[in-house]
Amino acid sequence: MHVAILTNFCLPRGGGEKVAIESARGLAEAGLQVSLVHGVEGPADPMLDHPGIRRVGLGLADVWDRPAWRGALDGIWNRQAARRLRAALADLRPDCLHLHNWSRSLSPAVLPVLAGSRLPVAITLHDYFLVCPNGVYYRFDRAEPCGLDPLGARCLAAPCDPQSHAHKAVRVARSVALRAALARGFRDRPVDLVHVSEASRARLAAMLPSGAYRHHRIDNPVRVERRAPADPARGDAVVFVGRFTREKGADLVAQAAREAGLTALFVGDGPLAGDLAGMPGVEVLGWREPAAVEALVRARARAVVAPSRWLETGPLTVYEALACGIPAIASNRAGAAERIVPGGTGFVVPPEAHLLARVFHDLADDALVRRMGLAAHAHYWAVPTTLAAHAQASARLYAAMIARSAPAAATATAPSFQRSAV
Template sequence: MHAVILTNFATPKGGAEKVAIESARGLAERGVAVTLIHGVDGPADPLLDHSGIRRVSLGLTDVWERPAWRGAIEGIWSREAARRLDAALAALPDRPDVLHLHQWTRSLSPAVFSVLARQRAPVAVTLHDYFLACPNGVYYRFDTAEPCSLRPFSPGCLAASCDPQSRAHKAVRLVRGFVQLAAIFRGFGRRPLALVHVSDGSRARLEPMLAGGPFFHHRIDNPVRVERTAPADPAGGDAVAFVGRFTREKGADLVAQAAHRAGLASLFVGDGPLAEDLR
């Protein structure tokens, strides 16, 4: 069996890349031939150093590192990403049995859906966020600091100034969302796209948003690599721990406030824009 895994980076810039890398290593350790295709050049995670893993870089640039106008255009639809992915898949010595997309917004762009739709192998997408349905990707109102309750792409959504950056960024992401859905419905009209949800809560929100589309829905836990040591004693803990990216939509500030009010120490493992505020 040959599995092709696609993501933006070969290092864990975030949870999506970490899961892609962990799944590549896990499959390789079980005898599956794996090709990991990543959009942006750069160092590779040591977990990818395995005889069963082939790594292919498309040599693209992170859209956030380009001039704003160029990043906006290529974030909506990158012809170059589509061309390079098409060439990389054609050059593989063995035909893939499955193609698994983990992230595409930072370098690959929605253009890769048109390439994946032309492949004979089944295609799966793990939904690490809400970008397949929600323009800002997190289904959160940054203007009101609360979870969103609007239907994506509804009149209320179009008018909402909910983006963490600006209204201009929201406009670009709206266009990208419309283009993305059009590419998926056009490319996968005759065969379904498998969507992998990583939690029950995510599936409960996303599945109704995507009703009527060419999708099969699955619920699969993310792989987590841990060291087996002596069991912890939660009752003996003296701190509240937060592990992840320090952002408001992930509740890092709420954890800090709750720990402070309860008179407990708080431990933060990770990084993000709220790092200084938390300190």
């Protein structure tokens, strides 16, 4: 079986690309032929160095690096992306297609190409771009999750964009183009959507037209090898890993840690980096390789914290903490909260500083932290979301998609290119 995985970058610029790259590696190790098609050229993640992976760059620009007017146009509909992807797929001749991230280079213009191929198509929803213009279904003007009908009259009028009214207009235009491309291209067959948590699956399924999609749950892969559990009672900090933004709750961690008398250790980067670095009791580190992050967490963390204000589909850091034997603290708005046993392997709390501080106070109890760490390790490894488990689940989905599409492919009158044998 040959699967083409589509994403923006060949380096992990965020959780979505990280999953796409690791998924490619896991599938190749499972014996599948994998082509990773990425929009933007650049140095590749070492995870892609495998004989079963072919990497194909489309030579596109990151829309964030373009002049504002050009980035807006390419973000809404990048004709060059469509042309180059069509040519790449004609050369690759895969059996199925899996789209991960598209907003930074590929644009909705690639959807007619995927539909025209007559190949089975899966889309992993790492965010809410399929329904929401800003992608996170979050009101940045109110610092709270959105409750409006996407692209309804109140949505269009809401000043919810994190940057400006002009950016909101561009993103609305992109959402309209996306919906139209999906409706036209896949009107005769449902698209297979992959959700990474039950919470995001329930939310998104309710906002999408019934019958147009098949919904599946496949956990994101976790790149943590099974080792002896860490001892979080030896740690001296609560640890936040990721992008430092208000919607991810980075400021809440710093405030709550100060109230609880704990050190807050931040690994990553983002717009709040400068503010955090100037706060007492805060240590700010830049991005680190996964192995270095794991080493830091094992050595320093009493708990790993992900107090998202937005309805986050993941995040991966919760799973990685549990796999190491570190208690995890997640927002009750995060999809990953469903993997925490409250009071047993960590805590699930609303994203409010005073509530987070109460939990941080409990972390002063060495016996409690050690017990929760051992329970977290045992609970995670009882049903681990490893790279191999992720690849097996993905391969089963692809096989089912290909089997369902066989009759349709046989009767298609003018496919853009032919499929190779499975």
